[in-house]
Amino acid sequence: MQISEDIFNKLKDKKSVKILAIESSCDETSVAVVENGRNVLSNVIASQIDIHTRFGGVVPEIASRNHITAISNVTRQALKDANCTLDDIDAIAVTYGAGLLGALLVGISFAKGLAYMSHKPLIAVSHIKGHIAANYVSHIDLKPPFVCLLVSGGHTAILDVTDYTHTKLLGTTIDDAVGEAFDKVARVIGLGYPGGPKIDKMAKLGKNNIEFRHKYTLENSLNFSFSGIKTAVINYVHKLEQKGEKLPVEDIATSFQEVVTDELAGKAIKATKSLKRKTLVIAGGVGANSRLQEKLSKMCESEGIKLYFPSLKLCTDNGAMIGSYAYYQLLDDKQIADLDLTAKSVVPLN
Ligand code: KG4
Ligand code: ZN
Numbered sequence: 001m002q003i004s005e006d007i008f009n010k011l012k013d014k015k016s017v018k019i020l021a022i023e024s025s026c027d028e029t030s031v032a033v034v035e036n037g038r039n040v041l042s043n044v045i046a047s048q049i050d051i052h053t054r055f056g057g058v059v060p061e062i063a064s065r066n067h068i069t070a071i072s073n074v075t076r077q078a079l080k081d082a083n084c085t086l087d088d089i090d091a092i093a094v095t096y097g098a099g100l101l102g103a104l105l106v107g108i109s110f111a112k113g114l115a116y117m118s119h120k121p122l123i124a125v126s127h128i129k130g131h132i133a134a135n136y137v138s139h140i141d142l143k144p145p146f147v148c149l150l151v152s153g154g155h156t157a158i159l160d161v162t163d164y165t166h167t168k169l170l171g172t173t174i175d176d177a178v179g180e181a182f183d184k185v186a187r188v189i190g191l192g193y194p195g196g197p198k199i200d201k202m203a204k205l206g207k208n209n210i211e212f213r214h215k216y217t218l219e220n221s222l223n224f225s226f227s228g229i230k231t232a233v234i235n236y237v238h239k240l241e242q243k244g245e246k247l248p249v250e251d252i253a254t255s256f257q258e259v260v261t262d263e264l265a266g267k268a269i270k271a272t273k274s275l276k277r278k279t280l281v282i283a284g285g286v287g288a289n290s291r292l293q294e295k296l297s298k299m300c301e302s303e304g305i306k307l308y309f310p311s312l313k314l315c316t317d318n319g320a321m322i323g324s325y326a327y328y329q330l331l332d333d334k335q336i337a338d339l340d341l342t343a344k345s346v347v348p349l350n
Helices: 005-013 049-053 060-081 101-118 127-138 178-188 195-203 227-242 249-274 290-303 319-333
Strands: 018-023 028-035 039-047 091-097 122-126 146-151 156-163 166-172 279-283 306-308
Touching (some): 018 319, 039 060, 039 319, 060 101, 091 127, 101 122, 127 156, 146 249, 156 249, 166 249, 178 195, 178 227, 227 249, 249 290, 279 290
Parallel strands (some): 091 122, 146 279, 279 306
Antiparallel strands (some): 018 028, 028 039, 146 156, 156 166
16 A cells, blocks of 8 residues: 555655564564664564574464563563654554564564554565665665675575665575574584574584585576585484494584585675676675675675675664665655555565
């Protein structure tokens, strides 16, 4: 539904547009207040990591229940931290997908309630676009166009971001998302959940001395495949376990991380160069990986490419990234959501 010209013109002409943004797609309940797409007035994140750790991964039903418990207080705190009341807010934004349906519905229902009772526009935001926008709040100078390497628990893609709201998909994974592979490998070698940060830490202690490079045929494309690498690690671990040998956990972590980050960094640079873009942006939880950041920093420096990644807190799921994207989305397509908005487990990468 299009926002009425009247309200749109008022918003457009305002010096300060404040959006209250809600994110509940997975295991973080987060609410933020973001001004003009860039200025984060608050960003409260209630993480459920401790709750899901004992199950070795996110349990969707438990995630939904905990979002319900947390969302009112997190919203109250976000308004308080921003020194605002609901009256100061111009629009309500919410992640509508991709993610866990039950978890998303908690945020969506709450956002609808707020928008309805306060007569404010409701903006439905893609979680994927939000991850890209995390960079706008981390880097005030960043503007499209740029190439984006999107690496999260659910997605792996290379995108050409031509302007704030338009992207072109250049490559994606043909099987597992990279975060999924990190989490699976961590579980197999006994590091537990969430796997990415634990492998990152463990990899600093090991050697790159095990060959997990999978012989796949994606060398000439910008697509990825991680399931072969993941299976190579699982097979290696099973073989050692059958022989009753001790697992070289540090070396497995290092060797796995090296292959994966080579793949990601190599293709991200290739895409940036082939489009003659001068800027490469990293988005999503795996963007927090220290080895990926280290490799890309070196490669970008030698290629004359400017590299951006969000601050650690903004790499993983948060409301601020949703509030940032919502602002550009509203200005660009003037679309607001109806109260029949529903959750989508999958959204387009484009
Ligand atoms: O973007 P995100 O918070 O949620 C999704 O949208 O999926 O990403 C979560 C993923 C998890 O798979 C987690 O293991 C991974 O990001 N991750 C990392 C690191 N920190 C988080 N992977 C590698 N190294 C890290 N330091
Ligand atoms: Zn995410």
